[in-house]
Amino acid sequence: MPVLRTAVDTASETYQSNRKYQLEMIDQLNEQLELVIAGGGERYMQRHRDRGKLPVRERLELLLDPDSPFLELAPLAAWGTDFTVGASVLTGIGVVEGVECMVIGHDPTVRGGAMNPYSLRKTLRALEIARLNRLPVINLVESGGADLPTQADLFVPAGRIFHELTELSSLAIPTVALVFGNSTAGGAYVPGMCDYAVLVDNRAKVFLGGPPLVKMATGEDADDESLGGADMHSRISGLSDYFAVDELDAIRLGREIISRINWHKLGPAPAADPLPPRYDPEEILGIVSSDIKVPFDPREILARTVDDSDFDEYKPLYGTSLVTGWAQIHGYPVGILANHRGVLFSEEAKKASEFILLANQTDTPLVFLQNTTGYMVGTEYEQGGIIKDGAKMINSVTNSAVPHLTINMNSSFGAGNYGMSGRAYDPRLMFAWPGAKLAVMGAAQLAGVMSIVGRASAASQGKPFDEEADAKRTAAIEAQIEAESHAFYVTARLYDDGIVDPRDTRTVLGMSLSAVHSNTIAGRRGFGVFRM
Structure with missing residues (x-):
């Protein structure tokens, strides 16, 4: 051996x-x-609980099989930026009813779960991993939609989320949406494009335009429930496949859905x-x-x-x-x-x-x-x-x-x-x-190369080389590359x-x-x- x-x-x-x-x-x-x-900190976490809602990581814990591991992906997304570290979304690979799934969960304690450019990248990468590796996708949905101040960086590329969801379905890779709260505007298409949608009573709000937008666009006075509540979507529009009485019921239903997809791996099993x-x-x-x-x-x-x-x-x-x-x-x-x-x-x-x-x-x-x-x-x-x-x-x-x-x-x-x-x-x-x-x-090598290039440029032009300025520039470049x-x-x-x-x-x-x-x-x- x-x-x-x-x-x-x-x-x-x-x-x-x-x-x-x-x-x-x-x-x-x-x-x-x-x-x-x-997440969004103690204040927003407590406010979320006071509304009778579970934090995203507790939703995840209840969704996964007991004592099973979870491989979290890109947890430090958005680190060092103006956005909260983690980018308001939780992604990773976990086991549900014995099936390895990609889980994508919004964190509503961070700006209402709004999507920023980093949470978009994180979500798209999770969907790509699911597609390449044939992993069913479970979305834990509660998001206020796009972070509007950064819409210029979001609107066009965010359409890829819908592309990925529909492509997963075309590849017979199941997609599930468990809707715990807001899923508005473009976000309404997440349960709309998933194979299975579970909506929580008096919590889920799924509509293209909320009451203020409807009022501005059409003059109609409407309320959340009639526009996009779980009861309406379960009884009238048909968007909802399963009506959940509360969050625990939605998670139960999500696990039942995965238990019935008749899933099996295509790759060989490991040695025992x-x-x-x-x-x-x-x-x-x-x-x-x-x-x-x-x-x-x-x-x-x-x-x-x-x-x-x-x-x-x-x-x-x-x-x-x-x-x-x-x-x-x-x-x-x-x-x-x-x-x-x-x-x-x-x-x-x-x-x-x-x-x-x-x-x-x-x-x-x-x-x-x-x-x-x-x-x-x-x-x-x-x-x-x-x-x-x-x-x-x-x-x-x-x-x-x-x-x-x-x-x-x-x-x-x-x-x-x-x-x-x-x-x-x-x-x-x-x-x-x-x-x-x-x-x-390496930082020192890159800064040194820049110094050599600068020295050669000065010599070719017959100009004196400023050693002091070069030393400051070299230190600044080295610090920049070290950080990056x-x-x-x-x-x-x-x-x-x-x-x-x-x-x-x-x-x-x-x-x-x-x-x-x-x-x-x-x-x-072939070769x-x-x-x-």
């Missing part, structure tokens, strides 16, 4: 320093997650009774370098992530800056590509290309563990064909048809991000660790699907693999494995 061995010294100063840094990053993450859970890793995942915190310039051996991460620490390495003596090989995670076979010393040379690019082709021939999902500074530069490497070889790797990633799961462990810079299946290359799910960085290059490459900044813009505690990596990958196996797992056919 190709069981990985560890060389980690948990008593070393380096280990302890790394662990301290990672714990600090996790503490910062947890502080932000507490803000997300708080997979063995856990032989080494403690807690030790990952001391392995990951606190300094992104200092490499670490990804085999130590794999030894604490894959089943039984069993890893069959592919081409271990060739292209050693990239570790590739076969393993299982929670019983699911996977191929793994993990950066070792950061830089990708021609050998690594060709090795990755061959490995990706092999995975496609055997219908094996791929896991990318990023810690890369990009492809190697310099005269020797350009003459050696690094562009052609990098293109082969990116071509292979682009045309790979098996599911990709990506985790940014520490850094993801330059075209290395593309070659290691970054966001632009459609991984089914992508996560980052709290200390990870993402940018075109921060994991919170990146995830806030939906460039990944969330930040996860490194110790939870095995669990997150296991849940992700289970989700992607709801759909067919099939690699690209053999070719040597490059």
Whole structure:
């Protein structure tokens, strides 16, 4: 058995320093997650309860199977912006009546659940994940509609929500709307376009135009209930499929709907009774370098992530800056590509290309563990064909048809991000660790390049070079890139699907693999494995 061995010294100063840094990053993450859970804050949460309503996370808890896990997606969306962190919507993958579903829940304690540009991105990404992985969708609806001051950024792209809902239905992927409150204007089309709609009595308000708009448009005096109440839609319009007497009844009905959709996965089942890793995942915190310039051996991460620490390495003596090989995670076979010393040379690019082709021939999902500074530069490497070889790797990633799961462990810079299946290359799910960085290059390198360009420009024009101004500009650029490459900044813009505690990596990958196996797992056919 190709069981990985560890060389980690948990008593070393380096280990302890790394662990301290990672714990600090996790503490910062947890502080932000507490803000997300708080929603609109204590005042608005209490007002919501005083109206006899449950917070969105309590609705979720009642909806999911008891003691089942929930993989929350993009919890820090909108972090660092003028909008509340979390973007007024909760999304994630959970189990309902034994079926893995995508849940999208409005948080009405945040500006009435109104949609802003970040909640739109978050919702569209959730619907995309549902479509790609064939996950039924359950909408927990209570929203005042669009955040009107940002309507210019919402109106046109928000139409995609209706497109996604109708496309899911056309693909026989069930969609359910549980309407607990307002679902007005464009939002009225959410229950209108879902396969199943459940409306709560004296709570649900589903109409294209509320009483004020109706009065302005037609002169008619109308009330909420006659325009869009649950009773009216259940008895007269037919929009409502199920009439719920209260929120608990709506959640019961939602669970019953899922229990009757006759759902089954299309992907192969995992191996029974997979063995856990032989080494403690807690030790990952001391392995990951606190300094992104200092490499670490990804085999130590794999030894604490894959089943039984069993890893069959592919081409271990060739292209050693990239570790590739076969393993299982929670019983699911996977191929793994993990950066070792950061830089990708021609050998690594060709090795990755061959490995990706092999995975496609055997219908094996791929896991990318990023810690890369990009492809190697310099005269020797350009003459050696690094562009052609990098293109082969990116071509292979682009045309790979098996599911990709990506985790940014520490850094993801330059075209290395593309070659290691970054966001632009459609991984089914992508996560980052709290200390990870993402940018075109490191902050110091980028600022240095700008300085060199400025110095060369001054010389070409015969002008003196202002060293003091350059130093200030370099410091400002470095600070900007450092801020923009921060994991919170990146995830806030939906460039990944969330930040996860490194110790939870095995669990997150296991849940992700289970989700992607709801759909067919099939690699690209039509070409053999070719040597490059």
